[in-house]
Amino acid sequence: xxxxxxxxxxxxxxxxxxxxxxxxxxxxxxxxxxxxxxxxxxxxxxxxxxxxxxxxxxxxxxxxxxxxxxxxxxxxxxxxxxxxxxxxxxxxxxxxxxxxxxxxxxxxxxxxxxxxxxxxxxxxxxxxxxxxxxxxxxxxxxxxxxxxxxxxxxxxxxxxxxxxxxxxxxxxxxxxxxxxxxxxxxxxxxxxxxxxxxxxxxxxxxxxxxxxxxxxxxxxxxxxxxxxxxxxxxxxxxxxxxxxxxxxxxxxxxxxxxxxxxxxxxxxxxxxxxxxxxxxxxxxxxxxxxxxxxxxxxxxxxxxxxxxxxxxxxxxxxxxxxxxxxxxxxxxxxxxxxxxxxxxxxxxxxxxxxxxxxxxxxxxxxxxxxxxxxxxxxxxxxxxxxxxxxxxxxxxxxxxxxx
Numbered sequence: 001x002x003x004x005x006x007x008x009x010x011x012x013x014x015x016x017x018x019x020x021x022x023x024x025x026x027x028x029x030x031x032x033x034x035x036x037x038x039x040x041x042x043x044x045x046x047x048x049x050x051x052x053x054x055x056x057x058x059x060x061x062x063x064x065x066x067x068x069x070x071x072x073x074x075x076x077x078x079x080x081x082x083x084x085x086x087x088x089x090x091x092x093x094x095x096x097x098x099x100x101x102x103x104x105x106x107x108x109x110x111x112x113x114x115x116x117x118x119x120x121x122x123x124x125x126x127x128x129x130x131x132x133x134x135x136x137x138x139x140x141x142x143x144x145x146x147x148x149x150x151x152x153x154x155x156x157x158x159x160x161x162x163x164x165x166x167x168x169x170x171x172x173x174x175x176x177x178x179x180x181x182x183x184x185x186x187x188x189x190x191x192x193x194x195x196x197x198x199x200x201x202x203x204x205x206x207x208x209x210x211x212x213x214x215x216x217x218x219x220x221x222x223x224x225x226x227x228x229x230x231x232x233x234x235x236x237x238x239x240x241x242x243x244x245x246x247x248x249x250x251x252x253x254x255x256x257x258x259x260x261x262x263x264x265x266x267x268x269x270x271x272x273x274x275x276x277x278x279x280x281x282x283x284x285x286x287x288x289x290x291x292x293x294x295x296x297x298x299x300x301x302x303x304x305x306x307x308x309x310x311x312x313x314x315x316x317x318x319x320x321x322x323x324x325x326x327x328x329x330x331x332x333x334x335x336x337x338x339x340x341x342x343x344x345x346x347x348x349x350x351x352x353x354x355x356x357x358x359x360x361x362x363x364x365x366x367x368x369x370x371x372x373x374x375x376x377x378x379x380x381x382x383x384x385x386x387x388x389x390x391x392x393x394x395x396x397x398x399x400x401x402x403x
Contacts, residue, residue, distance in 0.1 A: 052084055307393070
């Protein structure tokens, strides 16, 4: 018999690696109908397996004595899921991890592979923890692509790079923005951001809260909009930051489906000041001009949110050219002496300060004076949140003056 949580986790792992699915969307489908406890376990097993897959594959090849590229995908998914439990999850009986993973192979109608899977999983049970412990500190041990480790080591130093890699394996804190009313939770150092045990689905459906990390809320607060001002949010979906802003907000989104979702979220949150425009933010309609402020929350590699997005480390791509195009397009629509906030949820100089430098816009150093706890360690005119230091997602935020 296979537990519902393991069955759902197995489906997520297969969809991510066989069909290039996003883990969160695959989980939503696979865990539908599960109770809260089983869903939480399915998420832990699936997300952990996806995150740790490089280390798991090394262990499977070393102890199983067969290259993972030669394994049938359903067999490999079962081995990965079992290996994750054996290596990293306390309290899971070894027989359950082994037997249920073997049963997953059988249920995939690969009876011929059952003896092999059983033998490999038993070897993993005997040796995987010691194998992982013996690995040298670095991207193989912590399961990251080499390029991410090398990037962080160059920019942050060896110690912080390793701490950041370790930190983004930890479950992120659960934080919501309080839109109206009251809630059970703990206020944080970011006004409006509350740390909670779990997201209250009813409060979310009623538009009283919005799940949003402290760092993300910090980016919205950096805009500093006031009533009577016109504000452009050029990459606005799903609307967390746009619905924080005061004034007359024009929220631009390229994809029609996401634009509809943005409009629905604005209505639910009571943000009647937010007007959605379905357009390309690199080629804005001519009538969108004369704004007092702008927010460019640009697409990026997402290296600051790897804890929340387990599959992202395997698909992340830096996007500095697009980011610069978006920043320049927005700044052209802001009046002289207005401001543009550039924010990205990544930790990468090429996508952060280098984009600002290339734009030619002058940073406003008062932003870091407002938030000294999040001052960028190398460029003090900017903000940089680091998961292993600040306990929230990784964001770069700069407020720039338009000449």
